[in-house]
Amino acid sequence: MPETHISLAHGNGGRFMRELIRDLFSRALGNPLLDTQADAAHIPIPSDAIVLMTTDGFTVQPLEFPGGNIGSLAIHGTVNDLAVSGADPWYITVSAIIEEGLAWATLERLVAAMAEASQAAGVVVVAGDTKVVPRGNGGGVYFTTTGIGLRPACVTLGLERVSAGDVLLVSGPIGDHGAAVLLARESFGLRGSLQSDAASVLPLTRAVRELSGLRWMRDPTRGGLATVAHELAEASRLTVRLQERDVPVRGSVRSLCEMLGYDPLYLACEGRVVAVVAPDQADEARRRWVAAGAVDAAIIGTLTSGRARCIIETRLGGERLLEELEDDPLPRIC
């Protein structure tokens, strides 16, 4: 009889676990490098490569939302951490902590999305692990992905290259992911076309990473654009000055935020890039992003000498200090 739901026995190392791995994970993610009989995978690395490594856990609720699911997000999140570091993703591992009772069909959809996202990003799943926790000890499923990427030698990025006068860009409207997950989670009776922006940002980072004036990139996930701006100010000891009128926000996201009291600057994105660029190359960087399909890419601010802080110049001509995020507006957003 085919299984319909995950049971504790699917995590015990025995027959059921073997079948779960064979019939679900390997069927979707299988490739010549993924040997489910081995304790560790051999990952060929070219000589003299600059190798980067990153890891990320994913606990988003609900598991499926407009524009993606926790499976695609788990691939995109780690791919994007490598991408904004200037690297190409090569290898990825997937650890799944599954709650007893999760529908087999749901898990199949999540893993199918994972397979599609990894193929699109050109990253190979080389190892995995599955655990099952008793009902009431998990949120359906949590994934952790760990990625290995190779950075071309000509790409040099780093916070130490950021200096006063540099310009800040964002590749598209902010807060789409946060707003889409919020809508999918709560029963506001709201309907709309709002979709998560969850996607690989590789086409965007590849388009600009060899610009000599590119200083630093980051994807504004948890805590949103405001949190990236804070990290940047803190690390560079400069003032980040944003122009509210230039920061792209969709009308639907803005309306939702006004209705519920959120600030889009703190809402998570999962498919955007924030970049710091030398002033004379800011227009070129924006032009490359637009050419790569990021039609709403915008120059949104500058770095100036002064105290390490973030200021936003409002539409009305005033300015306010952008505080560091304290309370959590939206737990389990990624």
Add this chain to the structure above:
Amino acid sequence: MPETHISLAHGNGGRFMRELIRDLFSRALGNPLLDTQADAAHIPIPSDAIVLMTTDGFTVQPLEFPGGNIGSLAIHGTVNDLAVSGADPWYITVSAIIEEGLAWATLERLVAAMAEASQAAGVVVVAGDTKVVPRGNGGGVYFTTTGIGLRPACVTLGLERVSAGDVLLVSGPIGDHGAAVLLARESFGLRGSLQSDAASVLPLTRAVRELSGLRWMRDPTRGGLATVAHELAEASRLTVRLQERDVPVRGSVRSLCEMLGYDPLYLACEGRVVAVVAPDQADEARRRWVAAGAVDAAIIGTLTSGRARCIIETRLGGERLLEELEDDPLPRIC
């Protein structure tokens, strides 16, 4: 005011998360390669290295047990997967999914154990991630670790090298981890000196990995020795024949199993190695393990041609088929 418990805000990307990472994780695990401001860590890899990668999730309950905790286990588990593949562990990443309400002091103990275990194994923590899930959506904390190891070129291991006539060894008494966690979890009113065997097996794998007659190694974790024997039979298409009287089991583990109806052959170990060795080098392999401190190391069986199955010859002179594990005797053992 210092925090006493983890709150949702510790996972939001803002100030509390920054403080959690700085005051707890970085303080214990910090090293020159761990840059908490970067999206990805640069991991130097020597040219022409044979690079292995593995990942493992940890959900053991209770979080602390005699002989270890989920923090040390999360390091040992991944170190051991690399070790039995013949590699030295070089780099490791840690993803923590923390349940709201976990005591700060508990998390500090777990991360301290993690730091101690990684230092002992010579592995460097290069990246991490923390998420917080609402109360009731986790088991205190789950960790996923991902390891990168380098295998010396002279080490050649593989299931394809296993052949009929080869001999099976185990490095010490089986089932200690499963029994210790079981005792720590349930209130049987039992007291004893039973400790988990959780430890790095690197000294054991290094002692034998350059033996020309060494074919294959594995650490018998979930599902225990019986499950490793099954995987070996299945993959090699040979009969694995174990001698019950030669398999080392502590008296206290045997008593507990008899009392509660468990079979020690299926109980998890977290610091043992099973090895397949050419018959003429089995004594040498055992001698090396004893010299490395594994005083109870034993030759426990042989591989013979015939159907892919596992047979155990009992103390009484009979034999029985060792079935593949189906029901889960002990969920969340690792």
